[in-house]
Amino acid sequence: MATEPTGEKDGASQVGTPAEVRPTEAQPTAGHAGQEDRSSRRKAALRRAKRRRVVVPLLTAAVIIGVWQAVVAFGIVPNFLLPSPVQVVYALVADASLLAMHSVATLTEAALGLVIGTAVGFVVAVLMDRFETVSLALDPIVTVSQTIPTVAIAPLLVLWFGYGLAPKVVLVVISTFFPITVSLVSGFRSVDPDLIDLMRTMNATRWQIFWKVKLPAALDQFFSGLRISATYAIVGAVIAEWLGGFSGLGVYMTRVRKSFAYDRMFAVIILISVLSLALMGLVDWLQRIAMPWKRAERKEGR
Amino acid sequence: MADAGEKDVDAVAGAGAGAGGAAVPALEARGFTLSWDEGEHIVVEDVSLTLGAGEVVCLVGRSGCGKTTILHALSGLTTPLRGRVLLHGTDVTGQPGHVSYMLQKDLLLPNKRIVDNVCLPLVLAGMPAADARAKAEPLFERFGLAGTERMWPSELSGGMRQRAAFLRTYLMGNDVTLLDEPFSALDALTRTDMRSWYCQMSRELGMATLAITHDVDEAVTMADRIYVLQGDPRAGVPSRVEAELAVPRPSDGTSPADFALTPAFLDCKRKVLELLG
Ligand SMILES: Nc1ncnc2c1ncn2[C@@H]1O[C@H](COP(=O)(O)OP(=O)(O)O)[C@@H](O)[C@H]1O
Ligand SMILES: [Mg+2]
Numbered sequence: 001m002a003t004e005p006t007g008e009k010d011g012a013s014q015v016g017t018p019a020e021v022r023p024t025e026a027q028p029t030a031g032h033a034g035q036e037d038r039s040s041r042r043k044a045a046l047r048r049a050k051r052r053r054v055v056v057p058l059l060t061a062a063v064i065i066g067v068w069q070a071v072v073a074f075g076i077v078p079n080f081l082l083p084s085p086v087q088v089v090y091a092l093v094a095d096a097s098l099l100a101m102h103s104v105a106t107l108t109e110a111a112l113g114l115v116i117g118t119a120v121g122f123v124v125a126v127l128m129d130r131f132e133t134v135s136l137a138l139d140p141i142v143t144v145s146q147t148i149p150t151v152a153i154a155p156l157l158v159l160w161f162g163y164g165l166a167p168k169v170v171l172v173v174i175s176t177f178f179p180i181t182v183s184l185v186s187g188f189r190s191v192d193p194d195l196i197d198l199m200r201t202m203n204a205t206r207w208q209i210f211w212k213v214k215l216p217a218a219l220d221q222f223f224s225g226l227r228i229s230a231t232y233a234i235v236g237a238v239i240a241e242w243l244g245g246f247s248g249l250g251v252y253m254t255r256v257r258k259s260f261a262y263d264r265m266f267a268v269i270i271l272i273s274v275l276s277l278a279l280m281g282l283v284d285w286l287q288r289i290a291m292p293w294k295r296a297e298r299k300e301g302r
Numbered sequence: 303m304a305d306a307g308e309k310d311v312d313a314v315a316g317a318g319a320g321a322g323g324a325a326v327p328a329l330e331a332r333g334f335t336l337s338w339d340e341g342e343h344i345v346v347e348d349v350s351l352t353l354g355a356g357e358v359v360c361l362v363g364r365s366g367c368g369k370t371t372i373l374h375a376l377s378g379l380t381t382p383l384r385g386r387v388l389l390h391g392t393d394v395t396g397q398p399g400h401v402s403y404m405l406q407k408d409l410l411l412p413n414k415r416i417v418d419n420v421c422l423p424l425v426l427a428g429m430p431a432a433d434a435r436a437k438a439e440p441l442f443e444r445f446g447l448a449g450t451e452r453m454w455p456s457e458l459s460g461g462m463r464q465r466a467a468f469l470r471t472y473l474m475g476n477d478v479t480l481l482d483e484p485f486s487a488l489d490a491l492t493r494t495d496m497r498s499w500y501c502q503m504s505r506e507l508g509m510a511t512l513a514i515t516h517d518v519d520e521a522v523t524m525a526d527r528i529y530v531l532q533g534d535p536r537a538g539v540p541s542r543v544e545a546e547l548a549v550p551r552p553s554d555g556t557s558p559a560d561f562a563l564t565p566a567f568l569d570c571k572r573k574v575l576e577l578l579g
Contacts (some may be wrong), residue, residue: 076350198409202423202474205441212422216413296454298554 083263088270091263098252099271105247107275109165110233113172117229119181120173128181129188129214143185146178150239158244168240168248176229183225187218220294223287230279234272252260326391327352328510329376329401329569330511334385335540339384345371349385349542351512352531353478358504358511360521362574363531368541369514370406372531373480377403377514389478402474402509408467410455416466417442417451423474438473445469446499461492468500472507480493481513486518488569492569497524498558522567523558525549530577545577 065085071077072084083091092099124142128135150171157167191214200208241250249268256264288295334349345368353359363369374380376387376444381396393523394400410419418425418436424434442448446465455463460532466488471479485493501524504511515521522526527548549570552561 026575140469176455192407192409194405195411197374197379198403198405199426200379200398200399202426203405204426212412212426219413233386252522258489293454293456297456300456 038234040266081259083266087263087265091261091267092271095264095267099249099268102247102249102252103271103275105251106234106237106241106249109168109237109248110172110279112165113169113236114176114229114233116169117173117176117233118180118226121177121225121229122184124177125181125184125188126210128185131279135185142178142181145174150175150236154243157240163244163246168237171240172233175232179225179228179232180222181225183221184218187221188214190221191217216299219287220289223283223290224285226285227280230283231276234276234279238272306572318347325355328355328357328390329353329512330377330388332371332388334372334375334388335383336368336380336385337374337383338371343535343538344383344540345535346531346533347542348400348542349531349543351543353510353512355510356505356508357475357526358501358513358524359527359529360525361512361514361529362516362578364501364534364539364578365516366536367531367533368535369516369531370482372546373403373512373514374420377401377480381405387445400476401478401480402471402476403480404467404471404482406486408455408460408463408487410466410470412455414455415451416447416453416455419455420447420466420470422470428519438469440474441469444503445472457511461488461496464488465498472509477508477510479509479511479564481511483514483516484514486517493520494558518571518578519562521574522549522571523562528552528570528574530574532577532579547572547573 068082069085072079072082124138128138153174154167154171157170161167161170195213195217195272196209199213204212237248238253239251241248242254243250249272253265253268256268306342329352331351334346334351335344336346336349337344349372351359351361351372353465361369363366371380375382375385378387378394378396378398378400385395386393387395389400410416411422414422421431421434421438422481424429424437429437430490437511439451442451445468447462447469450458458466464484468484471481485496486497497520500522511545513521513524515524527546529546530544531541532544533539547570550564550566552558552564556564
């Protein structure tokens with residue numbers, strides 16, 4: 001009891017002294033050591049922030065999987081309705097070669113459709129940008145085409161094009177060209193008109209203005225559109241396969257659903273989202289390759 | 303350095319002859335009446351300007367009085383409602399590509415490295431990229447850009463970006479250059495440096511320059527002659543050329559800083575300020 005007040009006093013004086021000493025102490029070193037110290041501290045803080053950005057989502061995923069496993073293990077949801085994560089992993093492994101085969105089919109349709117859809121979207125965007133009449137004519141059609149639910153036209157496509165590759169690719173094209181067109185058109189419009197004036201003072205042709213100024217200016221938005229289209233491509237292909245076909249993850253899905261194999265159902269769902277993520281990653285990589293100046297800009301921005 | 307000084311004097315003398323009326327001016331705006339909306343609102347009315355070979359002329363006026371509008375018409379980007387543009391006596395009204403025009407912003411393409419940005423006019427004219435670079439690279443030193451060739455525009459300071467824009471403008475290869483507030487985006491010190499650098503360089507290279515500014519000090523420091531533009535188009539009063547002044551040049555060896563304190567300089571500055579009202 002008697003020591004407590006002195007302890008407090010000690011604490012107070014400990015807080016007091018460094019603060020009093022600091023200015024005289026810091027001044028001679030402020031030039032170098034102080035700055036280095038501060039920058040290394042800031043770097044450490046940055047590293048910690050980066051680590052948090054990885055760790056927190058991973059933890060969240062781990063918690064969700066843990067809860068899921070517990071819910072099934074304790075019988076809160078009956079196992080025949082909800083497979084446990086462990087069962088899903090088993091299903092993934094057991095059907096690995098079958099899933100790989102179907103994945104190849106789905107990826108082929110998605111990639112083919114995405115490439116054609118991007119090309120179509122690009123051409124439409126360029127025409128809409130170049131000719132105001134085309135823009136006026138196509139604007140409503142392009143928009144309306146997006147209000148038609150994909151699931152509703154898929155059966156028609158099967159009727160028209162059969163059970164082969166064609167209806168799947170067509171559906172993917174229909175669902176992927178729109179984000180490309182919209183992002184490109186708005187990218188073209190985002191160009192600084194002074195840049196176009198500058199190009200004109202240098203006698204640039206319309207073609208040169210397009211390649212040197214408009215297209216690069218639209219790249220950022222184009223890649224955002226392509227990212228969305230990439231996910232639409234996989235989903236579009238799967239939906240088309242659902243409604244008829246011989247191979248692909250959608251076909252696999254209908255088969256396992258009919259046999260009530262929920263573990264495999266979950267396995268294929270997870271596989272589909274992994275494929276979509278991979279495709280988005282591919283787009284991000286392409287963007288980094290296509291726009292090397294972005295890295296310099298980001299560095300300067302910090 | 304002494305060489306450059308002598309060239310200075312020659313250039314000014316040559317310009318004097320050009321402005322004297324004996325020679326055909328390098329660039330002439332004859333009776334400009336300009337509007338952005340087909341005449342509904344007139345921005346400038348009956349403006350005539352001349353720019354002699356090798357001369358530096360400044361156009362001063364308040365913000366919004368129509369200076370940029372005049373340069374746009376001179377560059378051929380727009381066609382005047384009335385009036386003509388004469389380049390060495392040839393009518394080039396409404397035809398871009400005959401004069402080098404540096405717009406108010408540096409307008410570097412973010413997706414091209416500095417060397418490719420400054421090479422742009424050459425490449426657009428059909429020169430292979432390698433040849434264009436070979437032509438541009440020796441000029442980096444003189445334009446204060448050494449070492450920036452492979453950098454992206456975002457990695458450069460405002461002053462350096464402006465220098466790159468100058469080099470690009472120079473590589474457009476015309477003997478007449480139009481500058482729209484070329485130094486206004488720079489901090490005061492950089493501005494002073496760049497201004498004297500530009501004046502010396504442009505005289506060495508024999509470029510005729512018409513520069514816009516709303517900074518009277520800048521105009522008196524740079525110019526051989528000054529046009530004062532006066533009016534308020536937004537209030538429905540079209541701008542006109544209020545006056546044309548010859549600017550005293552510093553005697554040899556006077557630094558720009560010293561010159562700015564001479565009575566001749568201050569007198570000219572006072573006149574311009576009075577005209578701007
Ligand atoms: N690109 C343009 N389109 C339409 N109006 C313009 C354009 N540029 C300038 N104006 C108008 O012309 C007038 C003069 O502007 P400007 O020439 O830019 O003035 P200054 O360069 O002297 O500041 C202003 O009223 C402005 O609104
Ligand atoms: Mg202006």
